[in-house]
Amino acid sequence: MHTEILQNRLRGALITSLEPRHAAESDALIWNGRKPARRARLIVRAACAEDVAEAIRFAAGNGLTVSPRGGGHQFTGIAAQADMVIDLGALDGLTLDVGRRTARVEPAVTNLRMAAALERHGLAFPLGHCGSVPMSGYLLGGGVGWNSAEWGFACFSVTAVEVVLADGSLVTANATDHAEVYWAARGAGPDFFGVVTAYHLTLQPARRAITTAIRVYPASAALAVAHWAETVMAKAPASVEFTTKVTPGPDGPVLAAIATVFAGTEAEAGTIHAALAVGAPEALQVIGPMPAPFAALYEASDPSMPKGRRYAVDSAWSEAGYGEILGRIVKTMAQAPSGDSMALAVLRSNAVTTPETAAFSRHGRVFGALYAIWADEEDDAENTGWLRAGIDRLTPLCTGAYVGEADLDRPDRALRTLSAEAAERLAILRRRYDPAGLFHRRSWPAAVAAE
């Protein structure tokens, strides 16, 4: 393999496994402190879409598998699990058309940067819940973002994608041109068969009065909290995001019931919060309602998931009652080996209907996610075992998982990330667009196989 041929054709850089810096550079690609056992032989730091095409042609010519890498945030470190990683970290262009309320964003643009740029112009988008996550894999997997009950999962605000396909061609796919590629690029996640080099988005008018109220409860109040949440959320507008965050505490799990309202005016926010407060069980502590613009939302959520810690994460969609899911999550958190771990239970009974126009096809009225977070390698088995037991406890009540937060390392995954129809369609498209299996990875077909 003559890697110098590739190096000479790139505007960006190539790092091979023969270089002393390779191991450190490879590990740095993955956000999780727990690094994958396998390292890619070649790391291509793409400087532009043409670099991506050159890398793909080289990989195809040399029989290498390829993984695109946006920010390396997928918790299983899947972005490094191929012979060649194409690192898109330098593709960070962001262009707004304020009048038309549209944007062209390159993969490395983060939630935090996007939020700041949009806010400046009175615009918004269903951005993810943590500032450091880039658009790259976030949009490709579906995008479970802020105010997604009202604005929809983020991938449904993608109007076109610029993609380098397995044959090295660069195409723009939308609802009329390369429509199958466009369908797949909204939800396929790591099982997509190309490299997205830019997304075209529709934006929302900013909400001027985003406000949050937090009520803190002991674990014993879980069912009362769930009953109250179901009652008020049945009447709440879609602009309310209701999440219970469960963390371990010295006297058992602690629940923080968080209602974030994306209102246009303070008066509207006040009215909605007042309605949400009706029947709330007596809390240990009540914080807010208080203003929570996007910057504040990130300041509040980012510290829960610090970089450098070891993570194992899985998620589940359910049509079950909120209390059933929350009750099982609380039981799981009571057994958490690490005090840093946490869980989220999101009640989405007020969400708008999700269109059936994209690969993204698993969702539900309740979203649950477990985050095992710990410090030492010697505790890996205990924490991953706890995570899997926790998901197994939820599985009988669940219809699927979210690929962006799925435990793709798990060989015996029960919860699929796509519907059976979408998985079958994606498998056909993969064979058509990537017949040599350039983007084949070892998690395939476990993550999305049709049932």
Ligand SMILES: Cc1cc2nc3c(=O)[nH]c(=O)nc-3n(C[C@H](O)[C@H](O)[C@H](O)COP(=O)(O)OP(=O)(O)OC[C@H]3O[C@@H](n4cnc5c(N)ncnc54)[C@H](O)[C@@H]3O)c2cc1C
């Ligand atoms: C702290 C934290 C908070 C999070 N919060 C949220 C949240 O609120 N909502 C939510 O929906 N998700 C959330 N996630 C999950 C996150 O959206 C996914 O893990 C997503 O994959 C991250 O994007 P990435 O580009 O870093 O992915 P990477 O890990 O870089 O890539 C994962 C895989 O996706 C594919 N891929 C990535 N980019 C491209 C591309 N441009 N073209 C083709 N394939 C590509 C590749 O197959 C790659 O192997 C969070 C993750 C973390 C770590």
